[in-house]
Amino acid sequence: MRYLLLSLCLVAAPVIADSADYSPALFDIPLLDAPYNFSDAYTAPSMQQSLLWTKDVYQLAHQQLEQTFSDRPGWRVASVIGFDVLMTWLPLGDSWLHEEWHRAVLSRRGIHSYNDVYNLPLFADAISVSHVSDADLTQLKQDHPAEFVRLSAAGIEAQYEFNQELEKDMFFSGVRNANRFLLWMNALNSIAYLDTCAGKDSDTLTAEFNIQDGANVPKRDFTGLDCNAWVYDLQRPNEPYTQRGVHPSGIGVDRYISWSDLTAPERSYLRRQRNLSFINLIDPFLFRINSSVAENPLDGTLLRWNATLRHHLTSFGYSIDANLFLHTKSFDALAVVHNYHNERHAFPGFSIEIRRFPLEVFSIPLHVSTTAAVWHQPEQQRFDTQNSTLGGQLAVRLDFPLQNSWELYAQTDWKTSGWVAGNVYLEANSSLRIGALKRW
Secondary structure, eight states: OTTHHHHHHHHHHHHHHHHHTOOOOEEEEEEEEETGGGSSSSOOOOHHHHHHHHHHHHHHHHHHHHHHTTTOHHHHHHHHHHHHHHGGGSTTSHHHHHHHHHHHHHHTTTOOOEEGGGGOOTTOSOOOEEOOOHHHHHHHHHHOHHHHHHHHHHHHHHHHHHHHHHHHHHHHSOOOSSOHHHHHHHHHHHHHHHHHHTSTHHHHHHHHHHHHHTTOGGGSOSSSSHHHHHHHHHTOTTSOGGGGOBOTTSSSBOOOOOGGGSOHHHHHHHHHHHHHGGGGGOOGGGGTOOOEEEEOTTTSOEEEEEEEEEEEEOSSSEEEEEEEEEEOSSOEEEEEEEEEEOSSOEEEEEEEEEEEEEEEETTEEEEEEEEEEEEEEEGGGOSSOSOEEEEEEEEEEEEEEOSTTEEEEEEEEEEOSSOBTTBOOSSOEEEEEEEEEEEO
């Protein structure tokens, strides 16, 4: 929360400008995500379901607040900011999304957990994923050490992917609702989290968490401060989970990792990630630049474009992505150059998403979207390896028009082993997603 006032100051003016230029919102409602939804009986939400449900809630609220206060700019700004801040502690808000992505990694292996946002912890400094057993965490690290590392990083991953989805709507669909404050909140809160982890403040917070939890194992968070646990397990994949020691209460494993538990190289690496996280502010959308115009060198027509940088913590280290948004008279595309890093090497990757290309099949107008990716990533998702594995992804989505601006869609997604932001599977996987789209 330390950057909340700063983000308010930075974005108050852009919120006013965006609100005055009102446009309809876009709602993407994923109803089925298989096989994830059937991981253990019926499991929901998946990463993509929680991400898009959360986005839909903010889009709908922003739209309604802008309409309600369309002729009162001050109230419009205050209501949007007030809603975004309050949603920090409510289901389907950004904190709920953060915790649901942690839970998705657990649920994918049949590990039960509870999102404490459902307790409505208004104005709490920390929110837990609770009711996770020591035995399940011990088994997860033993059997799937890379997933155990990704587990701690998944919350921050969610917040940056949330921004990515909002920016796609802004660029490709012309959505100009008052999302700017939310973009800043997601970015600055994630940077602030890394900053808290990368210093002695984490010792004080961890001690407070241990005192609050006491001997109540179900009450405990699955990991404590995410970033400290991430760097600890990243560099110790073979260390048994129980080697963390006994909880100060004398009952259960001492789950939480603080600054004093890290070695000098681990501290240095964590501070490096804190510094690299500022790359996420190299993002024109934050500064009211939704697109720029240039001449297409192929045919001389005008095209719109934008470009951002993204830093992610991953199961093997980190990734820095360069995103290029393109709109031409023929197609819309998002091209991404990936630069994956572990301890020893950088590995390349590239992906391209072609969005809503119009087709007509048996006189039925359709839209088809495709994503193709290829990468080299560290072998077995290891931090300490010099070897890499070639991998890739292919996704195809068909949108079928219905009535009143509704569409029904189906998306298939195939991938090899490898880390992909927003995809819970580190191993090879095929998925099917079915949902509805509404332009409102």
